[in-house]
Amino acid sequence: MRISLSTLGCPDWDLDTICTTAADNGFDGVDFRGYREEIDVTQHPQFTDRLVETMARLADAGLTVSGLSTSIRICFADKREENLAEARRYIPLAHELGVDTIRVFGVGDAEEHSLEELARVGGETVRDILALDGAADLRWLVETHDNWTSSADCRLLLDELPDDNTGILWDVGHTTRLGGESPAETLDAIGDRIEYVHVKDAVYAPDDENAKDDGWVFVLPGEGELPIDDALRELDDRGYDGWVVHEHEKRWQPYVADPEVAYPAFAEWYRTVLE
Template identity: 60%
Template sequence: MQLALSTLGCPDWDLERILSVGRDAGYDGVDFRGYRDEIDVTRHPLFTDRADETRSRLESAGLSISALSSSITLCETDDRAAHVAEARRLVEVGDTFDVDRIRVFGGGDPEDRSRAELARAGGETMREILSIDGAENFQWVLEMHDAWTASDDCQQLLDELPADNVGVLWDAAHTIRLADETPRETLDALGDRIEYVHLKDAVYEPDHNDATDDGYVYAVPGEGDLPMADVVAALRERGYDGWLVFEHEKRWHPSIADPDVALPAFVEWFRDQR
């Protein structure tokens, strides 16, 4: 497996620090989910006007972009035009940096519309995105998140999406905490579609002021309650050799461990999983 760090974990760092720490810690790539004050990297000069400079700096550090993580939500039709416009920008940036994957969400509220209706709307949005020139050259990975976290729910949306162009981003912390699935249950259900994996650790502390909605606080890898080792073991058993992304959500939860500690700790923890 190749290791990538998500820029969610270091929202205050400039590119030089991201690349130097990533290189020195032993990462292979960077998943760009925002850069400093801009959550949409397609609107930042480092990825547009100064893209050649950024690409050169990545190459010098021996790092690649594992994916561009968008804010696109396929099933929210009121914002479809904006999502398609974002997709068009992502295709342009992805072409410049030889990116293979772009992350999208499902989104939508099953209390407002049925899952079947939401899934059909998601399929319509995805087909519109794929009509963009060059969009078919990417794998668009659907994160197991929000209304589509459980494997059965995710499969319902996948059934409406073009299989040749859309895979699954397995966020293992979500399926374990929110869908009550073991790693092997998720892999048994969706393993053939999983093309990208997010991993993070957390401890159950519902009274913490920076806890998630389900009461967890993100932790330094190996110091939390989540069965991260079981995720890696299950992936290896299945022969997965793609990207494993450490998604330390410092941007959303500022009190959790600083990136200087957490980012190197993930690589050290992973190397112990032999």
């Protein structure tokens, strides 16, 4: 396994700080989910006019871009053109960076449509995306998120997607905290389609002022109640050799630890668990 940090956790950092911190703490890569003020990196000069500079800085730090995380939501029929426009921006960037992994969301309006209907829409959207130039050379991974958190629901969506170009991004916190599954249960059910992993930790503290709607509060890896140790060991035991990404949500959750604290804590947790 290789570890990567998500830029969701350091929205105020410039590229040099990201690269230096990642390299100094033993990270192998960076997952770009936004850069500074822009959530869509294809809209930032660092990934357009200054892309060559960006690639050189990453290479100098010995880092790989592990993935690009988009806001594409495949199960909304009325967002087809919006989704295709975003895909058209990310495909050439992925090829320039040598990235083969692009994250998308499922989402969809589950109040108006059944999951079966939403899954069919998702399948249609992905086939439309794959028809774009260069798209079929990439892996389009649906995150275990929103309507598609449990393994059974993920399987329903996967059945509508082309096997050769799609898979699952497993957010361990979502399937355990929201889906009610143990890591072993998730891996037994959809482990054959998991190609990328997000990890963060949390405690159940519904009275905390920072608690999410479900009562959970994010904390540093290893300091919470989520079975992320079990997940990492299960992945290791099963021979998973892909990316494990620290998805620290500083951009969305300002109360969480600053990135200069969180990233080293994740790297130390990772090494300790696998000792």
